[in-house]
Amino acid sequence: MELRDIEIFLTLAEELHFGRTAERLHITPSRVSHAIKKQERHIGAPLFERTSRTVRLTPVGQQLRDDLLPAHVQIQRAVGQAMARARGFSGALRVGYSTPWCADLVFEAAEVFRGRYAGCTVQVREVQFDDPCGLLRRGELDLQVSEVPSVEPGIAAGPVLICEPRALMIPAGHPLARRDSVSLEDLAGVPMIGPGGNVAKTLLDIHVPTRTPMGRPIPRGPSYTFWPEVPCLVAAGLGVSIVAARAARYHNRPGIAFVPFRDGPTMDYGVLWRTAGPAPAMPVAFVDILRGLTLRRRACEAGHDAGPTGSSPTTATTPAPAPCDAAASSTAPCSV
Known part of the structure; x- marks a missing residue:
């Protein structure tokens, strides 16, 4: 087996998906399929069980993966070390x-x-x-x-x-916190917390806009130096902040709520x-x-x-x- 074919086999054994394997290795799915079929003919047994929806390793494929993986990791490390020395x-x-x-x-x-x-x-x-x-x-x-x-x-x-989709971080007691979603036009009724310092206008327009899409002014709230101040300011009822939707999984705390936007660009x-x-x-x-x-x-x-x-x-x-x-x-x- 050639080194490239080993890499294709081990990647497919990890991904169990021809399309993802091809995307990861920057080749076509047909190249993946051809390499696997060639390996199976050489070994004399199927390496994967294929259905219309799943790909699974056969017992022969599992053993081959377990035997090849440690050596392949060592080869990758040796090549990486050589590349590091060559590139300085x-x-x-x-x-x-x-x-x-x-x-x-x-x-x-x-x-x-x-x-x-x-x-x-x-x-x-x-x-x-x-x-x-x-x-x-x-x-x-x-x-x-x-x-x-x-x-x-x-x-x-x-x-x-x-x-990332965007959400509005808002005091838990605010009327907007009871909605399933909010609009950029809703920002006209709430003070926006913004950063101090020197932030590029392109970022401010996305994260701390001064007007809604219809041109209504957005009131300004207090400013912050370090972002961990923002949930505290929101919980105190001093303003709101536009955040990535996944911020709810990282920054949730008592006194605040996260409501998704139904319009506007991604973050x-x-x-x-x-x-x-x-x-x-x-x-x-x-x-x-x-x-x-x-x-x-x-x-x-x-x-x-x-x-x-x-x-x-x-x-x-x-x-x-x-x-x-x-x-x-x-x-x-x-x-x-």
């Missing part, structure tokens, strides 16, 4: 995040990166919304995963990783990095890992149909990651 990868890659769900993704990618490129570490640091690109501008970060878009000079945007999170300096080889490698993890999360969330032809699901939703650990909520750098 060494030292620490400094990565920022702005929300706990971005932190979950960054910490998972950091673990993969460390295993792939021996001798490299990843320092992870929280980014505050009142100065969202300050650490990048000052050269204290190599890249960050945070709210986009950003049009600041010297800051380049990479891929969008998370597209998007992507990669940002500095354009100054040499070609960022380490950040590019890290972004490749982030994209791979994001594709896998979306595919797993989209459904589990796995027909033998490898057809991919037609819809996908944003995944719900597990709450991040304490390290992800600290403003101090954390080496992974």
Whole structure:
């Protein structure tokens, strides 16, 4: 078996879906099917049981996976070490995040990166919304995963990783808290809590708009320096805040409610990095890992149909990651 065929087999053994395997390996589903059939002819027994909706390993396939996996991991590590030496990868890659769900993704990618490129570490640091690109501008970060878009000079945007529906964080006793959904026009009747500091207008227009789509003014509430102040201000009845829908799973507390918006754009999170300096080889490698993890999360969330032809699901939703650990909520750098 060729190394590429082994990789296809092990990926399919993990995903149990021809379409997701093809997407993850950047090949066609027919290439996956052809490789598996060739391996089965060579071995003389089926490796997978295929139905119109499921793919399962046969006992022969399970044993082959168990025997191949440790050696394949070692090969990947050796290749990664050689790539790191050839590309000059060494030292620490400094990565920022702005929300706990971005932190979950960054910490998972950091673990993969460390295993792939021996001798490299990843320092992870929280980014505050009142100065969202300050650490990048000052050269204290190599890249960050945070709210986009950003049009600041010297800051380049990479891929969008998370597209999240929005919700209104509102005092639990407010009349809007009893609704099933709210509209952007409802913001005309509630004070909006906003960040202090230097935030780009493009971000403010999305997260802290001053007018509704029909042009009605939105009253201003108090400002904050660190985002953890926001739920406290909302619970005190001093205003509301536009948040990602999944914030309800990370920031819920007594005195506040989360009501989904039925209109308006999604809240998007992507990669940002500095354009100054040499070609960022380490950040590019890290972004490749982030994209791979994001594709896998979306595919797993989209459904589990796995027909033998490898057809991919037609819809996908944003995944719900597990709450991040304490390290992800600290403003101090954390080496992974």
